[in-house]
Amino acid sequence: MHITRRTFLTSTAASFLTPQLTWAQTTLDAGGTRLDTLSDGNLVLPKSFSLGDAPMEEADQILAKYGISGETLEPDCNVTLLRNGDRTVLFDVGAGPDFMPSAGKLMDALDELGVDPYDITDVVFTHAHPDHLWGLLDDFGDLTFPDAAYHMGRAEWDYWTDPNTVSTIEAARQVFAVGAASRLAELGDRINLFNDGEEFLGGIAARATFGHTPGHMAFEVQLGDEPVMIVGDSILNHHVAFERPEWLSGSDQDAPMAAQTRISLLDQLAHSQMRMVGFHLPDGGLGRVEKRDDSYRFVADGA
Known part of the structure; x- marks a missing residue:
C-alpha cells in the first residue's frame, strides 16, 4: 500500500473508531470479471426537491408502500467497482468530504475490499453532480485516485467546463456548477472524452441517457456472457420512478427529457431482463x- 496523507489519516482515525457498517457488497463474479457495488453512504433530501410537482397525495401513497414517510428521502449511494484482468474501474467517485456528512464513505468501502486508491486504473463518470463527482479530490485537494485515467461523455464535459454554465444554470444548482468546474479543471490531459455508443474501454460501452444532466451516460458492461447496465441517475429511485416514471422530478435538470429517457430505459430493461445497477437504488x-x-x-438480486 502507498502511504499518503490520506492513508495516514485514515489509519490513525481507524485506531480510535469502532467499525459500524459493511460498506462493500460483492455482487457478481463471472468470466474472470468481478463487479462490486460499494456504499458511499446516503443522501438526505427534501421530499419536495425529489418529487417536484408530482401529486403529493398519490406520491405519499406510493412511498407508504415502501415504508417511507416524512418530509425527507434518504436514498442510498452505490458506486460500482469493476475488476477485469489488469483493469480496476470505478464508475463515479462518490460525494467526497465536502457535500453531505451522511455520504462520502467510498474510501471505507474500498478499504474493506483491500483496494488501494493507487489500484484504480480508470474512473468513469455517469455525470458531474456532487454525489458522483466531488469525491474526485481528497481533504487536501489532491486527486483521490492519482494513477487513474478518467473518462466522461463529451456532452457532459462540455457543459460543466463551459464558463457560461454557472450563470445560466438555475440558482439552486449554481454550487453544482462551481464545484464541477473546479474539480474537472484538476484533470487536465488525464480526461478521455467519448460519445454515445462508443466502447471506450474494453467491454464497456456508453449509452446516452440525457435529461438528469445534459450529457448523462449509462454504461453497458460485459460480465462474462452477461451484459449489465450501470444506469447512474437515469432511474433515480425504486418507488416513484418505477411506478410513475412519467412524473417529472425536481432532481432532473431537464425533467421532461429525463422522463422520456426513464420510460425508454425501464421498458428496455424490463423487456431484455438485463441486470442493472442504480446509483440510488x-x-x-x-x-x-x-x-x-x-x-x-425494481427487483433486487436475491429478493
Whole structure:
C-alpha cells in the first residue's frame, strides 16, 4: 500500500473508531470479471426537491408502500467497482468530504475490499453532480485516485467546463456548477472524452441517457456472457420512478427529457431482463426491472 496523507489519516482515525457498517457488497463474479457495488453512504433530501410537482397525495401513497414517510428521502449511494484482468474501474467517485456528512464513505468501502486508491486504473463518470463527482479530490485537494485515467461523455464535459454554465444554470444548482468546474479543471490531459455508443474501454460501452444532466451516460458492461447496465441517475429511485416514471422530478435538470429517457430505459430493461445497477437504488442497487401493467418494479438480486 502507498502511504499518503490520506492513508495516514485514515489509519490513525481507524485506531480510535469502532467499525459500524459493511460498506462493500460483492455482487457478481463471472468470466474472470468481478463487479462490486460499494456504499458511499446516503443522501438526505427534501421530499419536495425529489418529487417536484408530482401529486403529493398519490406520491405519499406510493412511498407508504415502501415504508417511507416524512418530509425527507434518504436514498442510498452505490458506486460500482469493476475488476477485469489488469483493469480496476470505478464508475463515479462518490460525494467526497465536502457535500453531505451522511455520504462520502467510498474510501471505507474500498478499504474493506483491500483496494488501494493507487489500484484504480480508470474512473468513469455517469455525470458531474456532487454525489458522483466531488469525491474526485481528497481533504487536501489532491486527486483521490492519482494513477487513474478518467473518462466522461463529451456532452457532459462540455457543459460543466463551459464558463457560461454557472450563470445560466438555475440558482439552486449554481454550487453544482462551481464545484464541477473546479474539480474537472484538476484533470487536465488525464480526461478521455467519448460519445454515445462508443466502447471506450474494453467491454464497456456508453449509452446516452440525457435529461438528469445534459450529457448523462449509462454504461453497458460485459460480465462474462452477461451484459449489465450501470444506469447512474437515469432511474433515480425504486418507488416513484418505477411506478410513475412519467412524473417529472425536481432532481432532473431537464425533467421532461429525463422522463422520456426513464420510460425508454425501464421498458428496455424490463423487456431484455438485463441486470442493472442504480446509483440510488436499495440493496446495493443491483437487480432487474419487472413490468407490471403500466408501471414497473425494481427487483433486487436475491429478493
